[in-house]
Every structure is written in C-alpha cells, then in structure tokens.
Amino acid sequence: MQIRSWLRAGLLAAAAGVALHAGSAQAQQGSLVMYCGVQEEWCRAMSIAFEKETGIKVAMTRKSAGEIYAQLKAESSNPRGDIWWGGTGDPHLQAAEEGLTTEYESPMNKDLNDWAISQWKAAKKRTIGIYAGALGFGYNTELIKQKGVPEPKCWADLLNAKLKDDVQVADPNSSGTAYNLLATVVQLMGEDKGFDYLKALHKNVSQYTKSGAAPAKAASLGETAVGIVFVHDAVVFAVQGDPIKPVAPCEGTGYEIGSMSIVKGARNLDNAKKFYDWALTPAAQALAAPAKSYQVPSNKNAPIPAQAPKMSEMKLIDYDFVKYGSSAERTRLLAKWDKEVKALPK
Secondary structure (H helix, E strand, O other): OOHHHHHHHHHHHOOOOOOOOOOOOOOOOOEEEEEEOOOHHHHHHHHHHHHHHHOOEEEEEEOOHHHHHHHHHHOOOOOOOOEEEOOOHHHHHHHHHOOOEEOOOOHHHHHEOHHHHHHHHHOOOOOEEEEEEEEEEEEEHHHHHHHOOOOOOOHHHHHOHHHOOOEEEEOOOOOHHHHHHHHHHHHHHOHHHHHHHHHHHHOOEEEEEOOOOHHHHHHHOOOOOEEEEEHHHHHHHHHOOOOEEEEOOOOOEOEEEEEEEEEOOOOOHHHHHHHHHHHOOHHHHOOOHHHOOOOEEOEOOOOOOOOOOOHHHOOEOOOOHHHHOOHHHHHHHHHHHHHHHHOOOO
C-alpha cells in the first residue's frame, strides 16, 4: 500500500485558518455512548462540544485502543458502546475484520485526505482515519546530560547500557502505541532482527505502562530518561516548557492513522452516525490543539496545529496497515512478544 505517499500528499493539501463555527443546533433528545482512545482532555472536549451542539447526552469512557478493542470483543453479544473515537488504527482494523464494527459512508468523506480514505477502504467501510501521527520517543534532556549519554537520535541509541531501567514504553497488549512500535520494528528491521532489538531494549525498560502516552509524561517529570511514544505526545510536554525533546528516529519510523468506528449493534445508531459526521468536520477537528493534542487532522480544510510534528520531513516507512491490522497477524505478534520479550528476566 502506498500510504506513505498518500500521507505526504494529504499533508501538503491540508489548509489552515478554519475557525470553529459558533452557535449550537436545536436540542435533540437522545444519548450516545462513546469509547475514546485519545488523551482525556481531548476526549472531554469532543464530548462536551458535541453535546452542546446537538443536545445529545454523551457518556464518555477513556481507555487505550487495545483495551477498547478487548471491551468491544467482550461485549459483542450485547453491545454497550455506540462510537469508538480515536486510538491507533491497527485495533480498529482488527475490530472491523472481526465484525465488531459496522459499515458507514459519511458525506464528509469527500473532504478527507487520501490516507484517511485508504483506512476506510482497507476496513471495508468499517473505520476511517481522523488524524495521523509519527512514532518516536521523547527524552529528558537534563537526565540524559546527567548520565553522560549522547543525545539519542536513533532507535539504536536506546540500547545504551547507561539507560538500563531508564526507558519506558507501553505494553502492546493494551496500547495501540506500543503495538505500533512492535509492528514498526518488525517492518523496519525484519522480524528476527526486530525481535532481537526488542529483547535488547527490554533490558533498559523499567516498566511497560498501560497507556501509550504515559511514558512521555514520565520523561517530562524526570521519572524516566526516555519515553517511547508518538512524537506528538512528547511535543505536548515540550510546548509547556518541560525538559523533554521529541525525536523521530534516524533509521526510519512508523506512524499511526488514528481512527473512528461505529460499534456493530449500537443502541443509538443514528446518534453514532451524527457524531461520526460531526467529528470529520473542520470545526470538530480544530478542537485538538486547544486540548493539547497535536496530530495532523484528516479533513483537508481543518487547521494543522502549529506545534504538530512535520511528518513530511521524517523518514517514514511504508507501514502496512492491512497486514498489521489483521486479527491473525496482530494476535501472532502479541503472543510472540509476550513469550519472547516480556517474559525475559531483567
């Protein structure tokens, strides 16, 4: 899949300067159960704005993408959620393949970047791209200096013995970010060498967190020297003045297409479709930056946050979303990681 070229074209096509439209629609009765896979602040901003605009009461739950996927699977015989908004695309694609989400074609599709539509086509209309972000890491500049470690610029630099127990990354079973790392390393280095890298990295990992963004916060607070995260998650703390430097690794890196899906069997299907359409508008996507989320939006007319990492300048791999978002491949890789990496002694 030529997603890399689609992404670059989409980035060039995106335009800034669209303001939030004022006012709210007439109040409508009804409710919506939203499972949200991004940071709490952005989840809250989206649910509050939608509720204010439509009068539809939103019950929002925030979890990591892997956790939401597991919840949809557990609830498949009696669905409780209506819309799954945000989180890395791989588990969205797996949920689509397993029939946990439903087909939908939004009238907003015509305004989206090609990489967002490619996600929709790959999922047979069961998920769509809402933002994009590159994988990398953030390091605490003060701790790195104290340790006498050269500033890390590459994946290989994270294997430095001086970083023992001073790297954090999430667990790929619960985190879409960490699964993206697993799939990225395998694609970048080949499976054997990729797993050799992850085994070596394990020696330096102090803990595998539940949330993908948590290692960035830990690095910003000086609780760890390095946090492996999406680059935009490290940018959040750099922008607020913390001693953290975001890095897109020199060897190349993967990226996510954050996605949105309607739950199959949703009890509030009409409201889920209303949210889906609304979430693809420039006004809704412009809520990201004020909520300190700096991903690249999928709507061509949505403003790109000034702080957003310049993905067009990064060395991105041709990430195979179809293969690594498939149920069989994701299940296989996670089982192999559990057995060959996580189970290793420190």
